[in-house]
Amino acid sequence: MEWDWEFVRQILPDLFSGLKITIIATVLGAAFAAVGGLVFAILRRSGNRAVARSASFLVEFIRGTPLLVQLYFIFYVLPDLGIRLPALLAGVIGIGLHYSTYAAEVYRSGIENVSRGQWEAAKAVNLSVRQTWVHIILPQAIPPMIPALANYLIAMFKETPLLSAITVLELMNQAKSLANSNYRYVEPMTIVGVFFLVISLISVMGVRMLEVRFAPKDDR
């Protein structure tokens, strides 16, 4: 087995286009998870017991089933119900929904760390519930949870190869098809590993910086 630089040169453009899809899926999935997690977290706190219970059940359900199964469901089963989604969109929804349940847990602890006195003070100055969330609770809850959210972002990035199972032409899928058609696996798979490693390492450094920047400080 020899390393073939010429082959590497040939496949790099395709791998880069795969990387682009991987990054797009990660970014969109993360945006979905960030918003979806917040929605779950707020619904679970709802005064309406039925709403809170349903949200909790949904979160447990999504967490308790493998992402791969969810992806198959969204891409291959939903069309039977008349919902036909492009592969990338299905992947973004699947991975975003899955990680939104983890984000919800981070939000929950962040929100619960805001003291009850803040809710009471907001009520005493007659802010509406929405104003209280937007101006008082979330601005205090979100900064401390940024490092934890960033860790999930990295985890999510590393799970994007699962999207190859539903035909998304992301990095892993590109590498696999290049390998299959050329009968050479060592270069494509090595490059995939290197890409993931480099981006993960850079991201981890970024998370360290965020952890320093948003280190919890006592300032009540």
Add this chain to the structure above:
Amino acid sequence: MNKPIIRLDKIVKAYGTHTVLDGLSMDVKAGEKIALIGPSGSGKTTILRILMTLESISGGTIEVDGDYLYHMKDASGALVPANEAHMHRMREKIGMVFQHFNLFPHKNVLDNVTLAPILTKGVARAEAEKRAMELLEMVGLADKARHMPAQLSGGQKQRVAIARALALSPKIMLFDEVTSALDPELVEEVLNVMRRLGEETDMTMLLVTHEMGFAHDFADRVLFFDRGRIVEEGPPDAIFRNPKEERTQNFLRKIIAAGHRV
């Protein structure tokens, strides 16, 4: 005086099987300064929290400034539980200062004071800031307008909290043990602000306090609470110098023994 500004009628407050207030009725006249004293767990703080709608009631009615607080009249004139819009309107009449200040730590002093007027009353920012600076001037903190709460002492935080409550021009102010969390040397600066408020405004003020000396000088009327009931009430001199009920006497004796000035 005509109609009371606050009327509690047979208020019941229970947590599960534990009853904190058991059919409490009381009136407060407009402009009256009332001190609520009594052992902890006697229900006095609960009254303030109920008036601020931080706790719900289990029974009875409350009228504030001629309107029901927790109820409203439906089309047929029957009393029904108030909706959020009604409570929102009613809360505008009431301000509250807390034991633990509860300033918004992510906003500077000026923003703490201007936030609510801008958001809830649609006051223009410039106008809100002008009014906020007047209030900060009054509590002696105009020079701290751009500071963050974390940079202030407890006494300063509490004075900002008073300014924040006043910014909405409430008719009624509730003070819930506002000096209890302060270092002793910082108590006086907060009490001074309250004295000024008492002298310069005709706001109705209810305070829960363990500062008996201050309650004596400040209040028009003192209510002594024990186990969710008003055991004794009257002008400060009558309660502090010449209490009639044994429970009041015992309480005051303990308070004095604990080193509080009466």
